[in-house]
Amino acid sequence: MVLSSFCLRIKGNKFCSRTMKYLNSSADLLDKKSSCIVTSLKNARRLAKSLGGAKQLRNTIRDFIDKNGNSICVQLDGKIERLLIVGGALKSSDLDSLAKLVTPVASQLIKMPIKDAVFDLEAFKTKKVKWDHIVQVIAKAVTDNAYQYDKHKSKAAEKYSLKQVRLHAPGAEKRELSNAIRLANALDEGLKLAKDLGNEPPNVCNPNYLLKESRRLARKPNVSVSSFNETKMKELGMGAFLAVSKGSEAPGQMVTIRYNGAKANQAPVILIGKGITFDTGGISLKPPPAMDEMKFDMCGAASVIGATMAAIEAKLKINLITIVAAAENMPSGRATRPGDIVKSYSGKTIEILNTDAEGRLVLCDAIAYAKSFKPKAIVDVATLTGACIIALGSHASALYSNDDQLANSLESAANESGDKVWRMPLWEEYQGNLKSNFADMANVGGREAGSVVAACFLSRFADNEKWAHLDIAGSAFHSGPRKGSTGRPVPLLFKYLQSQEN
Ligand code: BES
Ligand code: MN
Ligand code: ZN
Numbered sequence: 001m002v003l004s005s006f007c008l009r010i011k012g013n014k015f016c017s018r019t020m021k022y023l024n025s026s027a028d029l030l031d032k033k034s035s036c037i038v039t040s041l042k043n044a045r046r047l048a049k050s051l052g053g054a055k056q057l058r059n060t061i062r063d064f065i066d067k068n069g070n071s072i073c074v075q076l077d078g079k080i081e082r083l084l085i086v087g088g089a090l091k092s093s094d095l096d097s098l099a100k101l102v103t104p105v106a107s108q109l110i111k112m113p114i115k116d117a118v119f120d121l122e123a124f125k126t127k128k129v130k131w132d133h134i135v136q137v138i139a140k141a142v143t144d145n146a147y148q149y150d151k152h153k154s155k156a157a158e159k160y161s162l163k164q165v166r167l168h169a170p171g172a173e174k175r176e177l178s179n180a181i182r183l184a185n186a187l188d189e190g191l192k193l194a195k196d197l198g199n200e201p202p203n204v205c206n207p208n209y210l211l212k213e214s215r216r217l218a219r220k221p222n223v224s225v226s227s228f229n230e231t232k233m234k235e236l237g238m239g240a241f242l243a244v245s246k247g248s249e250a251p252g253q254m255v256t257i258r259y260n261g262a263k264a265n266q267a268p269v270i271l272i273g274k275g276i277t278f279d280t281g282g283i284s285l286k287p288p289p290a291m292d293e294m295k296f297d298m299c300g301a302a303s304v305i306g307a308t309m310a311a312i313e314a315k316l317k318i319n320l321i322t323i324v325a326a327a328e329n330m331p332s333g334r335a336t337r338p339g340d341i342v343k344s345y346s347g348k349t350i351e352i353l354n355t356d357a358e359g360r361l362v363l364c365d366a367i368a369y370a371k372s373f374k375p376k377a378i379v380d381v382a383t384l385t386g387a388c389i390i391a392l393g394s395h396a397s398a399l400y401s402n403d404d405q406l407a408n409s410l411e412s413a414a415n416e417s418g419d420k421v422w423r424m425p426l427w428e429e430y431q432g433n434l435k436s437n438f439a440d441m442a443n444v445g446g447r448e449a450g451s452v453v454a455a456c457f458l459s460r461f462a463d464n465e466k467w468a469h470l471d472i473a474g475s476a477f478h479s480g481p482r483k484g485s486t487g488r489p490v491p492l493l494f495k496y497l498q499s500q501e502n
Contacts, residue, residue, distance in 0.1 A: 029168050035114035036073075036082040038105060040089035040123035041066045044074065047120075051078050061085065068097075071105055073112075084109065089123045095418045098129055098137045106141035110160045117162065121169035131172035132180035137418070138167065139184035140491065143191055149199045149484065186313035187494055191487040194299075194306025198477060198485025202278035202295040206250040207326035210275050210301055214255045214324060217305070220312050222261060228254040233365075240344035241365040244358040245327035247282055247335025252327035254366065257305070259312055259320040262501075267376040268319040269500050271308065271493065272366045274359045274382030275301030275326035282329050282355030283337055290479065297359070299476035299485060300381040301326060307493035314494075317501045321373055325362035329355070341439045345369060346461055351439035359384045360443060360454055364461040376500070377406050377466045380458065381489065382473075387450025389474040396420040397475045397489055400455035401468035410468055410496055419492035421470065430456045 029037065030050060039047060041061070048057035053076040060074045068088030075082055086105050092098035101124070109117055124134050142165055150157035169177055197205065197213060211227050218225040230251050233242055238254070245252030255275075258268075276297035280286060286294065301324045308322045336342075340352050342361075346368040350361070359382050370378050388398050399414075399421040401407035407423055414421040433445025433453045441460065445453040455469050475488045 029118065029120060029170075030080065032118075033079040034081070034116060034118050034166075036084050036109070036112065036117040037080055037120055038084045038086060038109070038117055038123075039120040041085050041087070042090065043120055043123045044083045044085045047080075047083060048074065048076070051076055051080055053077070053083075057083070068101055069104060071108060073108075082112075082114070084117070086123065090126060092124065092126055093128050095129070095133055095137060095416075098124060098134065099141065099418055102138050102141045103145075106138070106145040109142070110145045110162055113161055115161055116164045116166065118166040118168050121167055122171060125169075125171065131169055131176055134169075135167050135177065135180035135184055138165070139181075139188065140418070143188045147192065147195055149196065151196075152201065183314055183494075183498070186310045187491060189313050190306040190308075190310030190494060191490050193309050194302040194487040194490045195485045197302035197305060198296055198299045198487070200295075202328075205295070205298065206277050206328060207245070207253040207275065208250065210277065210298065210305075210324055210326040211253045211255050214257050214305060217257055217309060217312060222259060223312055224258045226256050236345060237343065238345045238365040238369075239342040240350055240361040241325060241327065243336045243340065243342045243352060244276070244282070244329055244361050247332040248328035248330040250277070250328045252362075253324070254369070255324040255326060257308055257322040257324070259308060259318075259322075261311070261315060262317050262319045264319075266319050268321045268373055269497065270321045270323065270370045270373060270375040270378045271304040272323045272325065272363060272370060272378065272380035273301030273304035274298070274363055274380070274384065275324045276359060276362065276383075277326060277328050279329045279356070279358065280331060282358060283331050283335050284354045284356040285331055286356060293477065293479060293483070296477040296485060297329075297383050298326070299383050300470075300472060302485065303381050303472070303476070303488065303490050303493060306487060306490040307497065310490065310494045311497045314498075316497055318497060320497065321370070321375070323366050323370055325366040327358075327362050329358045344461070348441065348460065349439040351436040351442045353436075353442050354444045357444045357454070360457045363458055367458060367461040367467070371463070371465055375465065377403075377468070378462060379406075379410070379468045379470065379493070379496070381470045381493070383476050384469075384471045385451040385454050385473055387454075388471040391424075391451055392422055392474055394474040394478070396422040397492075398451050398455075398471040399423045399468065400426050400452075400459070400471070402426060402459055402462060403466040403468070406466050406468050409499055410470075410492070413495035413499060414492050417491040417495040419489050419495075421489075421492065424452055424455070426452070426455055426459055431460075
């Protein structure tokens with residue numbers, strides 16, 4: 001029997017990029033010394049027998065019920081120190097159910113005093129779930145559980161000891177498996193970067209910080225980073241963007257990251273991220289409760305930077321342009337007033353009726369600017385509306401698009417990555433809400449259909465380009481005791497970018 005195993009390396013919580021590393025060994029599952037093998041009950045019985053641990057196994061699992069959510073660890077004496085048995089393995093019918101099975105195991109694994117673990121992927125293989133999906137789900141579960149953010153604690157969080165996870169699949173094609181692991185390592189890096197940026201406090205993470213972090217990507221081959229400062233934006237006529245950053249002491253930046261992974265003549269995919277590093281609402285000031293969470297208003301930017309990092313790490317054969325619209329929305333004597341009229345980069349004029357609807361203002365100039373690259377598609381990502389949270393909660397991001405094919409690609413990427421979206425309408429009827437008596441349009445409609453109307457506003461700037469918008473107000477971060485960035489929709493964007501290779 002030809003056996004192979006690979007390695008996914010997980011490092012500590014350093015705020016720096018990690019080396020992507022996977023091992024491709026042809027060792028038998030039992031050949032190598034290992035702290036822990038993660039497997040099913042059925043396979044554990046077989047493994048324990050070969051290891052001379054049948055009796056330990058029998059004693060330990062006496063009361064074990066083999067069902068989803070249950071797991072048990074069998075201690076052995078030999079060079080394999082533990083078998084971690086996952087209840088309900090071999091029964092997954094899709095990615096969601098596999099994720100439900102694996103997530104608690106990943107959390108248990110992180111707490112164990114071990115340096116390495118090997119997943120016996122055969123234990124999770126069913127007809128309906130492919131090998132690369134198993135790798136993806138396991139790696140994602142481990143990545144999420146291994147994430148720690150203690151940069152600003154005076155005492156570092158207790159470190160887990162797990163250093164590497166090997167993925168072992170005798171039945172899988174070597175190339176399929178090594179490719180899946182390569183992508184998993186890239187996603188791990190992109191997710192960590194997105195979460196770190198999202199969690200960073202707003203007195204540190206301002207527009208210049210996002211520029212600085214973007215510039216780090218330019219150390220990699222085929223990547224360059226440039227930015228328009230406010231002077232340049234004034235010159236270009238980006239009046240909508242400037243109306244937002246005007247009230248802040250922290251100057252805005254429109255950052256462009258270019259990654260050339262394909263032939264120069266191939267049209268680029270464009271990702272745009274809302275990078276409001278703090279959203280007070282401006283003169284239309286927000287109420288105090290949970291206002292701290294408006295530091296997450298740059299999670300769109302964090303996710304496009306994270307997805308770009310993953311694409312670069314995975315050396316995807318695409319041309320990608322990532323635009324980060326970074327500004328802070330503050331009230332001040334210089335801030336935009338409700339009633340002010342500004343001229344956007346597109347030439348269209350906007351009556352700003354509510355300074356808290358600022359995301360669409362920075363994005364509309366970014367979208368109009370994106371058109372100059374003659375893109376294959378434009379996808380913007382934004383924590384755009386509270387109404388989106390009311391509509392979909394935190395489970396799905398809202399998807400809007402003026403192009404069915406693009407919407408389908410994004411929906412497939414969502415299904416394949418488990419990073420859910422739900423498509424919402426962009427019907428003409430909703431456009432009426434944006435009527436202004438004084439300018440080409442207002443920046444807000446009424447109370448109804450807030451997320452849809454915000455998307456309608458953006459659609460006016462995309463014109464005939466293939467464009468999609470993801471409202472991630474509900475999915476980008478957790479509130480309450482788990483407060484923190486989720487890194488979403490990095491998994492979805494990364495999958496989508498993979499689908500754009502040809
Ligand atoms: N950043 C907010 C949206 C938001 C709210 C994201 C809560 C995440 C959690 C956005 O800039 C905003 O303030 N939107 C307003 C729009 C309204 C004034 C039309 C909103 O949703 O209330
Ligand atoms: Mn706002
Ligand atoms: Zn906002």
